[in-house]
Amino acid sequence: MSTGPIGGLRPKKSLGQVFLHNKDVASAEAAHAGNKTVLEIGPGHGILTELLCQNAKEVIAVEKDRVLCKLLRARIRSGKLRLIEGDFLELGDSDMDVGKVDIVISNIPYNISSSVIDWLERKNLQAVLCLQKEFVEHMLAKPGTRDYSRLSVMSSLLYRIVKIMDVSRGCFTPVPKVDSVVIYMQPKRVRISDAERKLIGLLMQHKKKTVRNALVDSHSYLGMEKSSLRELAEGIGQRDRRPFEMEPEEILAVAGSIAAALK
Numbered sequence: 001m002s003t004g005p006i007g008g009l010r011p012k013k014s015l016g017q018v019f020l021h022n023k024d025v026a027s028a029e030a031a032h033a034g035n036k037t038v039l040e041i042g043p044g045h046g047i048l049t050e051l052l053c054q055n056a057k058e059v060i061a062v063e064k065d066r067v068l069c070k071l072l073r074a075r076i077r078s079g080k081l082r083l084i085e086g087d088f089l090e091l092g093d094s095d096m097d098v099g100k101v102d103i104v105i106s107n108i109p110y111n112i113s114s115s116v117i118d119w120l121e122r123k124n125l126q127a128v129l130c131l132q133k134e135f136v137e138h139m140l141a142k143p144g145t146r147d148y149s150r151l152s153v154m155s156s157l158l159y160r161i162v163k164i165m166d167v168s169r170g171c172f173t174p175v176p177k178v179d180s181v182v183i184y185m186q187p188k189r190v191r192i193s194d195a196e197r198k199l200i201g202l203l204m205q206h207k208k209k210t211v212r213n214a215l216v217d218s219h220s221y222l223g224m225e226k227s228s229l230r231e232l233a234e235g236i237g238q239r240d241r242r243p244f245e246m247e248p249e250e251i252l253a254v255a256g257s258i259a260a261a262l263k
Contacts, residue, residue, distance in 0.1 A: 019044045020107050022171035023051075025130070028164060029105050029182060030055050032128045036102035039125075041088050041116060042109050046072050052105060053078040060096055062088045089115055101125060110135070110176070117151070121158050124187040130167055136181045144245050150204040154197070156248040160186040192252065195262070199255035207244040211236060211254055214243060222262070232261050 020026060030051035043049040043061040045068075052059045053076065062084045063069050069085040076083075084096060089112060093099065104127040108116050113135050120127055131139075139155040141147035155161060167180040192200075202221060206214035212233040219226045233239045238246070238254050246254070 018109075018172040018174060018176050020047055020130070020171060021045075021173050022167070023047060025165070025167050025171055025182065026051050029107075029128050029130065032103060032184065033059075033105055037097075037100045039096060039098070039101045039104045039106070041104065041106040041112075043072060043083075044068065044107065046076050048105070048107060049081065050076055053080045056080060058082065058100070060084065060101065062086060062091065062096060064088070088112070089119075098123060098125075103127060104129070106130070110178075114151070117155070120185065121154060124158075124189060126187060127185040128164070128182065129185065130180050130182045133166075133179045133181050136163075136183060139183075143247055148207070148244060150201050153200055153204060153248045153251050154192075157190055157192065157252055158188055160188060162186070193259065195259040196252060196255040199258050200251055203243040203251060203255065208242055210240050210242055212239040215239075215258065232258070235261060 026048040029048055033052050033056040035055075035057050037058045038052050038056045038060065040049060040052060040059060040061040043063050049059060049061055049072065057080070059078075059081045061072070061081060063072065064085075064087045066085060069083060072083055082097075084091070086095065088096075104120065104125055106116075106127075107130040110132045113131055116129075117139075135151075138147045138149055138151050140161060141149065141152040162184045164182040164184055167182060169176050169179050171180075198221075202218040203211065203214050206217050209217065212230070215233050215236075216226050216229045219229055222229065236254060236257050238250065241250070241254075243251055243254075
């Protein structure tokens with residue numbers, strides 16, 4: 001396995017490419033790969049991929065950039081590595097053997113963070129991720145704070161999140177405008193239906209209004225008349241509460257009540 005640098009590659013802004021060059025950060029992430037089948041999204045120059053191949057049982061790395069794939073194939077010669085050229089957001093579970101995956105370990109492009117978190121939530125997979133610091137603050141935000149959002153609610157309901165380390169912007173090339181954080185995400189195995197997910201999103205979209213008014217203001221998304229939704233809201237126990245101030249479990253309970261009433 002080669003450990004030399006990959007040079008002469010201009011990062012593509014359209015793909016949100018920044019490349020980790022700090023081996024201490026990569027080592028802290030790879031420490032969670034012990035004898036597991038790991039999915040890595042966007043391996044970049046492969047600094048993390050190399051260490052994953054040393055620790056993991058198998059590494060499934062998905063890279064969209066054709067030039068990077070060519071360079072990675074030349075650089076990392078390990079029987080543990082399966083490198084897939086493709087767009088993670090467009091590939092199916094069978095393309096990536098998701099059923100075999102034990103953990104996702106990745107320095108994911110900032111521009112697909114929300115999509116990756118949504119995907120993880122539906123797969124109930126554990127993960128070690130390096131994410132933009134501000135994004136993590138939204139994930140961990142508490143009721144009543146400015147950053148409290150749908151992301152906060154879903155993250156709290158579905159995962160136990162532990163901060164592993166801060167990562168300064170200088171650990172990447174080119175240097176981004178923001179710092180990052182590495183977190184560990186452990187699934188709670190909570191089941192949330194598609195209807196409940198949609199309703200949580202609608203409630204948090206109008207989070208500073210009462211549940212009643214948030215529901216009425218979502219009439220176009222729900223395909224119902226405002227009058228019907230006002231009537232429905234009268235049967236919701238927490239209709240006068242504001243989602244902005246409610247615990248995630250309370251919001252889920254309200255979403256469940258609304259989903260049942262809409263059937």
